[in-house]
Amino acid sequence: MPLSKIAGIGMYVPEQVVTNNDLKKWMDTDDSWIQERTGIKERRLAHRTEETTTTMAVEAAKIAIERAGITAQDIDFIVFATLSPDYYFPGCGVLVQRALQMKEVGALDVRNQCSGFLYALSVADQFIKSGMYKNILVIGAEKHSMGMDYSTRGRNVSVIFGDGAGAVVLQPTEKENQGILSTHLHSDGGSAEILAQYNPGSHANHWMETPVADFEEAEVGEMFMSHAMIDKAQLFPFMDGPAVFKKAIVKFPEVIVESLTKNGYTTEDLNMLIPHQANLRISQFVQQKLKLRDDQVFNNIMSYGNTTAASVPIALCEAWQNGKIKEGDLVCLAAFGSGFTWASALLKW
Numbered sequence: 001m002p003l004s005k006i007a008g009i010g011m012y013v014p015e016q017v018v019t020n021n022d023l024k025k026w027m028d029t030d031d032s033w034i035q036e037r038t039g040i041k042e043r044r045l046a047h048r049t050e051e052t053t054t055t056m057a058v059e060a061a062k063i064a065i066e067r068a069g070i071t072a073q074d075i076d077f078i079v080f081a082t083l084s085p086d087y088y089f090p091g092c093g094v095l096v097q098r099a100l101q102m103k104e105v106g107a108l109d110v111r112n113q114c115s116g117f118l119y120a121l122s123v124a125d126q127f128i129k130s131g132m133y134k135n136i137l138v139i140g141a142e143k144h145s146m147g148m149d150y151s152t153r154g155r156n157v158s159v160i161f162g163d164g165a166g167a168v169v170l171q172p173t174e175k176e177n178q179g180i181l182s183t184h185l186h187s188d189g190g191s192a193e194i195l196a197q198y199n200p201g202s203h204a205n206h207w208m209e210t211p212v213a214d215f216e217e218a219e220v221g222e223m224f225m226s227h228a229m230i231d232k233a234q235l236f237p238f239m240d241g242p243a244v245f246k247k248a249i250v251k252f253p254e255v256i257v258e259s260l261t262k263n264g265y266t267t268e269d270l271n272m273l274i275p276h277q278a279n280l281r282i283s284q285f286v287q288q289k290l291k292l293r294d295d296q297v298f299n300n301i302m303s304y305g306n307t308t309a310a311s312v313p314i315a316l317c318e319a320w321q322n323g324k325i326k327e328g329d330l331v332c333l334a335a336f337g338s339g340f341t342w343a344s345a346l347l348k349w
């Protein structure tokens, strides 16, 4: 059974740089609060009308496809991870198929938030290993800026996130000692509401003790999105930051060690850990707990913020472009996020 390898990788971030100080034009915040708690100095925000989650993904995909030495016509399956799709439906996968004028290949959208890219990679890995497909385009992309509360009311969430996209082309490899060794996927829905965007949705307050949507004046057919929801700012994401932090610092190390143990390695064998860029403090905690050296961990949240499904492929791409990952290196990709879901992939580059 051939393993799958990352044959090409690309990333795209919007031109517009928004520093912590720039955020002050919209909200009451300060650079030191943001840097101390998250490590973030600046993030990229997409052009309001000219860029979408899919247009950014397409730019990243073009680079990944070119670096894999193939054309868009050679792609035989698309897996697209995002929580900020262009449309509620259909998903972004079909928009990429259209934009890149691909054959009528399958397109699957994955909704696993911060671990979305790793879930997508794992799905693609199984298709390659089974021999079903030869060139799979795996994408993680987000345009968070379209739906964040950039007023003081939403500052505990909106300052953390940024826009961007990353993509890889997965192919079978015949080489010994190369490719994805294993992937590990987990979930615990017990905390689904701790980091979530409840509305618009079909929940009708069913899962909550305290209602999260105001349907009182909603007419038939307005339960999805009502005027009251807009007036009461119920269409923004919610995050219990400390609760996320507590769970993340347990599950991140667990899933990293799981991938190493499964393949007979220890943390000392690891050349590079690419953690989902949730928060620099979480990455630092994980590094400390696993006793990893600085050169074994790559972080770029300082420049891009948390780009959710895009963060792992963007960080992996940048680490590779900067010469921090070389052929034969043992690389672990790991993520934790809303759901909660968490995941890892161990690979030989």
Ligand code: ACO
Pocket: 028, 029, 030, 033, 034, 037, 038, 114, 155, 156, 157, 159, 160, 195, 239, 240, 241, 242, 243, 244, 245, 248, 277, 278, 279, 281, 282, 306, 308, 336, 337, 338
């Ligand atoms: N600027 C200035 N002040 C702020 C801001 C801001 N952007 N946001 C919140 N504050 C204020 C609050 O209003 C509050 O003020 P008060 O004490 O007068 O009421 C004070 O700062 C503390 O607020 P908390 O929400 O308790 O801040 P906390 O110290 O917990 O830090 C943070 C918040 C950074 C989100 C932290 O909880 C954290 O790191 N959590 C991890 C979650 C995370 O990283 N999520 C990333 C996305 S999820 C993922 O990718 C897995």
